[in-house]
Each structure stands twice: as structure tokens, then as C-alpha cells.
Amino acid sequence: MHHEDPQPMEFGPLGPLKGAATVPGDKSISHRALMFSALARGRSRIEGLSGGGDVMSTAAAMRAMGATIERAADGAWEVDGVGTGCLLQPANALDMGNSGTSTRLLMGLVASHPITVTFVGDASLSKRPMNRVIEPLSRIGAEFTAAPGGRLPLTVRGICPATPASHVLKVASAQVKSALLLAGLNTPGETRVFEPIPTRDHSERMLRHFGVDVRVGEHDGGRDIRLMGEAELQARAVKVPGDPSSAAFLAAAALIVPGSDVLIQGVSINPLRAGLFELLQLMGGDLVFENARDADGEPVADIRVRHSKLRAVTVPDRLVPSMIDEFPIWFVTAAFADGTSRAEGLGELRVKESDRIAAMAAGLAAIGVRAEESPEGLAIEGNGGTPVRGGGTIASQLDHRIAMSFAIAGLHADQPIGIDDMAPVATSFPPFRETIESLAA
Numbered sequence: 001m002h003h004e005d006p007q008p009m010e011f012g013p014l015g016p017l018k019g020a021a022t023v024p025g026d027k028s029i030s031h032r033a034l035m036f037s038a039l040a041r042g043r044s045r046i047e048g049l050s051g052g053g054d055v056m057s058t059a060a061a062m063r064a065m066g067a068t069i070e071r072a073a074d075g076a077w078e079v080d081g082v083g084t085g086c087l088l089q090p091a092n093a094l095d096m097g098n099s100g101t102s103t104r105l106l107m108g109l110v111a112s113h114p115i116t117v118t119f120v121g122d123a124s125l126s127k128r129p130m131n132r133v134i135e136p137l138s139r140i141g142a143e144f145t146a147a148p149g150g151r152l153p154l155t156v157r158g159i160c161p162a163t164p165a166s167h168v169l170k171v172a173s174a175q176v177k178s179a180l181l182l183a184g185l186n187t188p189g190e191t192r193v194f195e196p197i198p199t200r201d202h203s204e205r206m207l208r209h210f211g212v213d214v215r216v217g218e219h220d221g222g223r224d225i226r227l228m229g230e231a232e233l234q235a236r237a238v239k240v241p242g243d244p245s246s247a248a249f250l251a252a253a254a255l256i257v258p259g260s261d262v263l264i265q266g267v268s269i270n271p272l273r274a275g276l277f278e279l280l281q282l283m284g285g286d287l288v289f290e291n292a293r294d295a296d297g298e299p300v301a302d303i304r305v306r307h308s309k310l311r312a313v314t315v316p317d318r319l320v321p322s323m324i325d326e327f328p329i330w331f332v333t334a335a336f337a338d339g340t341s342r343a344e345g346l347g348e349l350r351v352k353e354s355d356r357i358a359a360m361a362a363g364l365a366a367i368g369v370r371a372e373e374s375p376e377g378l379a380i381e382g383n384g385g386t387p388v389r390g391g392g393t394i395a396s397q398l399d400h401r402i403a404m405s406f407a408i409a410g411l412h413a414d415q416p417i418g419i420d421d422m423a424p425v426a427t428s429f430p431p432f433r434e435t436i437e438s439l440a441a
């Protein structure tokens with residue numbers, strides 16, 4: 001495990017943001033592209049993979065279990081996979097860094113292979129709950145030992161052949177859903193997952209792209225997913241679209257900084273990821289999708305965003321899962337709207353890289369924004385679009401999204417906002433600062 005030196009930084013006004021920008025490849029899709037190509041037999045090629053630290057944790061883990069993963073001269077990644085059922089016993093514990101997605105999906109993959117794997121992670125990841133994956137994976141026969149409360153460090157003893165199961169998700173979590181589907185790949189027969197509330201469906205879409213028999217039915221507002229094991233994945237070419245969760249920061253910046261007009265190119269607008277964009281439109285934000293197209297089964301568009309006068313809004317429940325990672329930057333955006341904005345049903349935010357409700361409430365108070373925390377929500381008093389007071393130093397708590405959210409607030413503040421540590425931003429958006437500066441130039 002590496003501990004990087006903290007990188008304190010200040011963010012103040014930079015002038016209107018103008019012109020075009022791109023964002024790193026989608027983090028969720030990148031994890032899956034690496035895992036599936038590492039499991040396929042033959043050579044896959046991935047274009048647009050995220051270079052963020054979380055995705056590199058997945059790459060290192062798949063290498064440790066036998067895949068060859070190399071960067072080609074043109075920047076694409078080439079992966080030689082091992083074949084389903086043929087993951088190798090890694091020599092050492094797998095270091096998942098800051099990445100919940102890597103940890104939970106790989107726990108599922110390992111669960112149906114005849115190997116024993118220990119997962120470790122940084123201080124943030126070591127606080128996050130893993131029982132949500134341990135419990136259903138125990139039903140297929142895998143065995144676990146974990147730190148108290150079902151946390152990392154954690155060891156999975158996989159079972160082969162595993163017993164196929166039919167699961168009903170207790171939390172709306174694409175990570176739990178995906179862990180169970182990935183366990184199903186090397187399990188004989190049918191693995192079934194019912195999610196009462198639909199979550200991001202990148203695993204289902206990409207498994208089909210790799211030739212796996214995955215069927216999705218809809219009933220009672222939920223989704224019933226059936227996967228047929230033991231699945232032979234076919235090596236494929238994958239194009240990873242831009243990350244909407246990274247684009248969210250640029251879109252928010254353009255909306256709140258007067259005079260801005262920005263085009264964010266090639267972003268995934270998967271309906272189960274695009275909740276924030278719809279919400280910003282509901283608030284009166286001038287945000288439109290241009291040139292909508294398809295990239296290997298994922299919908300993609302360029303997103304044009306201009307500075308706008310925003311109205312406060314109460315977040316409709318139906319949008320919550322499709323903007324789950326965007327709440328920190330939405331809270332900041334709401335601070336510039338006219339009136340008090342509210343969101344409830346956000347209990348999951350308390351178990352992300354930080355407690356994102358508490359971290360945002362504390363940070364907003366520090367920059368002069370009134371916000372009121374409830375057990376599962378936050379209400380934010382907006383100022384109608386004037387600069388926030390700013391000043392102070394934000395504790396980013398090893399959470400990239402907290403750090404980036406307050407950096408954006410600094411772009412429309414009377415006094416610059418200090419962030420105690422911008423290093424975590426490299427987990428998802430390494431060129432964050434450069435991208436903002438290039439739009440301001």
C-alpha cells in the first residue's frame with residue numbers, strides 16, 4: 001500500500017469557462033472492460049480506458065491473477081485473458097487502493113474460482129461495508145474472513161463448482177449486483193439477480209458484448225437478470241465513453257461561472273447514469289445533449305452547457321440511483337440556485353469514500369453556505385447565483401468527489417477555497433485541474 005504525500009491546493013475564480021473538453025473514460029465501464037477481457041480467452045483491445053488510480057488497481061489485480069495487460073503505442077490497452085475458471089492464485093494480497101468497485105466486483109469473480117484471495121485497501125476503503133457482498137456470496141458456497149463489521153482486510157476462499165443461486169438485492173447497488181453476476185460466470189447453470197430498484201447496467205451490457213447469455217426482464221419497476229454459466233467470454237474490442245461522473249464537475253462549473261459556454265465531448269449518457277443532467281435541466285440549467293450516438297452498446301453524446309440562472313429543486317426519488325455519485329457536486333450547484341434545494345433517501349452516501357452527507361455539510365458551512373443535514377438527506381440554501389463567501393480549508397477525507405466539488409465552488413467565490421489534499425482526485429480524474437484551467441484560458 002502506498003501513502004502519497006498530501007497535495008494541498010487553492011481554487012479561486014478563473015473567469016468564464018469556454019470551449020471544448022474531454023473527460024477520462026468512464027470508471028465503471030473501465031473496471032468491467034479490464035475484468036471481462038482478462039477473463040476472456042484471446043486478446044482484447046480497450047480504447048479510452050480511464051487512467052485513474054481505481055482502474056489501475058483493477059488492472060494490477062487482474063495481472064496478479066494471470067492476465068497480461070499492456071498499453072499499446074497508440075494509447076489503447078491490450079489484454080490477453082486467461083479463460084473463465086482459469087484465474088490464477090495470486091502470490092500476495094491484492095491492494096484495492098481506494099476502489100470500492102474493484103473490491104466488490106473482484107470478490108464476486110474470485111468466489112467461484114478455486115483460489116483464495118486477500119483484499120486490502122487504504123484507510124477510506126477499509127471502513128466500507130462488505131457484508132452486502134459477503135452474505136449473498138456465502139450462499140453459493142464461498143467462505144470469508146473479514147475484519148470486524150465485514151471490512152477489509154478480507155479473505156475470500158472461492159468454491160468450484162459453486163452452487164447457482166437466485167438473489168434479491170437488499171440495497172440498490174450496481175456493485176453488489178455485478179459481484180453476483182460475475183460469480184455466476186464460472187458457476188454451472190443459471191444465476192439470477194432481482195433488483196427492486198434499477199442501478200447502472202454496464203455489467204449486463206458489456207457481458208453481452210463479450211458473448212455471455214444475459215437476459216433482463218422488467219417487472220414491478222425492478223429488473224430481473226438471468227445469466228447462464230459456465231460462460232466462455234469472447235475476446236472483444238471495447239470503446240470506453242467519457243465518464244459522466246467526471247463531466248458532472250465541468251457541467252456544474254459552466255452553470256455557475258458567469259459567461260461560461262462549454263462542450264464536453266463523448267460522454268456516456270446511459271439513462272442509469274444521467275440523473276444529474278436531467279435534474280440540472282429541471283432547475284433551468286441550459287444543458288443539452290448534441291450528436292447523440294452509440295458506442296459498443298452504450299449511449300454517448302456531447303454535452304453543451306452554458307451559464308444559467310438556476311431554481312431550487314427537490315430531487316425526485318426516481319433520479320437518486322442514476323446520480324448517486326453526483327450528489328457532492330449537485331449540493332455545491334444547489335448553493336448557487338434561487339431558494340432551498342432538498343434531497344432525501346441518500347443513506348448510501350454515508351458509506352462511500354467518506355460520509356458524503358457529513359463531509360459536504362461541514363464543507364458547505366466552512367465556505368459560508370447554509371446546509372441542514374438529516375439522517376438520509378441534505379437541504380441547501382441557495383444564494384441565487386452570487387459568489388459564495390469561500391475561504392477556509394476543506395477536509396477532503398480521502399474522497400476525490402469531495403475535493404473536486406469544493407474546487408468547483410472556488411471558481412465562483414469571494415475568497416479562494418483551500419482543499420487540504422487534492423491527491424485523491426487521481427483515483428478518477430487525474431487531469432482535473434488542467435482541464436478546468438484549459439477551459440478558463
Ligand SMILES: O=C(O)C1=C[C@@H](OP(=O)(O)O)[C@@H](O)[C@H](O)C1
Pocket residue numbers: 027028029101172173174175176178200324325348
Ligand atoms: O458499479 C459501479 O461501478 C458503481 C456503483 C455505485 O456504487 P454502489 O454499488 O455501492 O451503489 C457507485 O457509487 C460507484 O462509484 C460505481
Ligand SMILES: C=C(OP(=O)(O)O)C(=O)O
Pocket residue numbers: 054098099100101102325352353401428
Ligand atoms: C463511490 C465511488 O467509487 P467506488 O465505490 O468504486 O470507490 C465513486 O467513485 O464515487
